[in-house]
Amino acid sequence: MRDKAIPLLLAGGLVGLGLAWVTQGSGVIHNDPDRNLYIPDQLTMPLQVKVAHDGERIWFRYRWPTERPHVYHDMLRYTDGEWVRHGASPVGPQPEGTYEDRVTMLVDDGSVPDFGRYGGYITVGDRMRFFSDEAPAEAVAAHPYLGETLGQTEVRKHLPETRGDVAQWDSVVDAPQLAAQQASGYFLDLWHWRAGRSNAVGMSDDQWVGEHRHSDAGQGPYTTNWDAENARPQWMFDPEATGRHALRWEDVTAERVDFDGLYYLAEAFAVPFDPDHDWQEGDVIPRRLLREGEGSRGDIRVVGDARWSDGYWDVTLVRDLDTGQPDDKAFAPQGHYDLAFAVHRNATGSRWHYVSLPYSLGLGREADILASRVTEGAPDWSQPWFDLTLYYPGQVDWPLLISEAHAGAEDIAAGLPVRAHHHERQLAHYGVEMEFQDAIRRQWALTLVAGLLLLAGLFIGLLPAFRRHHSGGTP
Amino acid sequence: MTGMHHMLAHFPVAFWALASLMILVGVLARGRLADLCQAALLPVLILGVLGALATMLSGYGVWSLEALLHSPLTRNHLLMAFWSLAVYLMLVVLVWVGGRDAFSGLRGLVLVVLGLLGAWLFALTGTLGGHLAGAPTFFSALPRLLGWELYTTFYVPTWVLGVMVLLAIAAAVPGFRRLKRTHR
Numbered sequence: 001m002r003d004k005a006i007p008l009l010l011a012g013g014l015v016g017l018g019l020a021w022v023t024q025g026s027g028v029i030h031n032d033p034d035r036n037l038y039i040p041d042q043l044t045m046p047l048q049v050k051v052a053h054d055g056e057r058i059w060f061r062y063r064w065p066t067e068r069p070h071v072y073h074d075m076l077r078y079t080d081g082e083w084v085r086h087g088a089s090p091v092g093p094q095p096e097g098t099y100e101d102r103v104t105m106l107v108d109d110g111s112v113p114d115f116g117r118y119g120g121y122i123t124v125g126d127r128m129r130f131f132s133d134e135a136p137a138e139a140v141a142a143h144p145y146l147g148e149t150l151g152q153t154e155v156r157k158h159l160p161e162t163r164g165d166v167a168q169w170d171s172v173v174d175a176p177q178l179a180a181q182q183a184s185g186y187f188l189d190l191w192h193w194r195a196g197r198s199n200a201v202g203m204s205d206d207q208w209v210g211e212h213r214h215s216d217a218g219q220g221p222y223t224t225n226w227d228a229e230n231a232r233p234q235w236m237f238d239p240e241a242t243g244r245h246a247l248r249w250e251d252v253t254a255e256r257v258d259f260d261g262l263y264y265l266a267e268a269f270a271v272p273f274d275p276d277h278d279w280q281e282g283d284v285i286p287r288r289l290l291r292e293g294e295g296s297r298g299d300i301r302v303v304g305d306a307r308w309s310d311g312y313w314d315v316t317l318v319r320d321l322d323t324g325q326p327d328d329k330a331f332a333p334q335g336h337y338d339l340a341f342a343v344h345r346n347a348t349g350s351r352w353h354y355v356s357l358p359y360s361l362g363l364g365r366e367a368d369i370l371a372s373r374v375t376e377g378a379p380d381w382s383q384p385w386f387d388l389t390l391y392y393p394g395q396v397d398w399p400l401l402i403s404e405a406h407a408g409a410e411d412i413a414a415g416l417p418v419r420a421h422h423h424e425r426q427l428a429h430y431g432v433e434m435e436f437q438d439a440i441r442r443q444w445a446l447t448l449v450a451g452l453l454l455l456a457g458l459f460i461g462l463l464p465a466f467r468r469h470h471s472g473g474t475p
Numbered sequence: 476m477t478g479m480h481h482m483l484a485h486f487p488v489a490f491w492a493l494a495s496l497m498i499l500v501g502v503l504a505r506g507r508l509a510d511l512c513q514a515a516l517l518p519v520l521i522l523g524v525l526g527a528l529a530t531m532l533s534g535y536g537v538w539s540l541e542a543l544l545h546s547p548l549t550r551n552h553l554l555m556a557f558w559s560l561a562v563y564l565m566l567v568v569l570v571w572v573g574g575r576d577a578f579s580g581l582r583g584l585v586l587v588v589l590g591l592l593g594a595w596l597f598a599l600t601g602t603l604g605g606h607l608a609g610a611p612t613f614f615s616a617l618p619r620l621l622g623w624e625l626y627t628t629f630y631v632p633t634w635v636l637g638v639m640v641l642l643a644i645a646a647a648v649p650g651f652r653r654l655k656r657t658h659r
Contacts, residue, residue: 447631
């Protein structure tokens, strides 16, 4: 080999490594509805929060960007003589946009210490709903507690100690132990504002997470508008009160929402469904009927107009500091609490949300988020926003995080908080990679070997050019 | 073992950084300093490789193998460490075989390219190690600017794997032939 082959060899080696550099990270990650896989285009998003209290009530104000609002949720469209559902919980975004925006907030008072360190991760148990390995519906339905007592077919958010073995979704501890856990405060309050199913009637849903994600006691702000026996809605718009029998599909799927118009069906203007009406192709009746919440589930109210405007939702909720309800976490002046937030946008449901790391809230005490004190009337919101970053969490569950497969498991056992080693952008990427763990690991190993082969080939090619001049020994 | 790994990692970083610098001086400069660099490069390279081997061995005791292969950062750390070691092993052999002539002509260009490539790879390895130790540096911004997010696993699509293997074969075959001829 002559020396003039050297540039060619170097160029070949650099082209190979350069090609690896510019194409790295491609070829594996893709959406696959059959495996419950959908990766959002944006992995992080901002959320702004303000909190205020007056000693009796507490206000939370949330503001977040989204290109367009989604207030229509779960619609029944008249098609070829039948009422067809548009808006069942999808993998990724609902393609027709009929899935509501949401902001949710988990709350703890210190009774669930791991929550303050790891946030919502502790609620993500084994084989959860819409994970690629989600527990089969039949198995959940046959479970003596989750299926037969609660009537569930999916594993939802739950706390680790509600399972005998945290890595087994079906190892729910017995009922007396669950009751004792809740009585001792081992549960998370869940504020759950829904743009479609609660906001229009000035309500937020109110739930709690223990061994399952429960609704609080009482009546929720919506019920299902479906007559299963006759496969049609139970209620429709009162034509005398509203001047219409139904919405129109073209309005439901339009990009802009008339917040002053009718985009929901509520008890106040609903009448029993009339099957004899001359229903037209494209008529739409919401599959959810809104109503006044009652009892503990009706504790949280919307303040003012919670509307989307100029690319942002601006939502304010209010609740008594202490509702006196066993399924709520009470706040008190001089109290210190842990919060974690989540936003659903772009017509997504289930696990396709953006979540936050845990943040502390202080009512007169030092914390990440400081609640301002209102002396009279409502908050003036003069304090600055608390800015935080939400991220797509992917498929990372608590059993994995405390297992040997997680390098930080020992840190968790030692009580080191998640923020000591991780930040939101990093966790978003990790979450996505977890969804393709096996494929990525295989491709990574092949890449490692291919790189070594390329370097070895380059070495063998270059070696004669060096041997020709010197046959051994140190310089 | 974590502390031992952190301590040992300083050796290949220091020796390889010095080696890459000595290559640049030895090839591009003239005079006594260049002569010194040419004369002292091989032991520095060898010490770097020995330090790297010890560092890599100690690294396997930091976390379980399952954990090492589960995290994007550790996977990337491993890949860059192996590629760095391969590049500097190449340099050891080429400098040893080529002697002083290795620094002249197009062979000098080979040393410079490999020296810079090795420096880039071990810098990435060290940066990833810093992230794993909870002490990331601003250097992380550079690969990100160049298109690689360190928190994602470095892997290539299958067709690129094929291209890399073909390039390896294309480079190796003429070299083998030449080596066989010189042995006859």
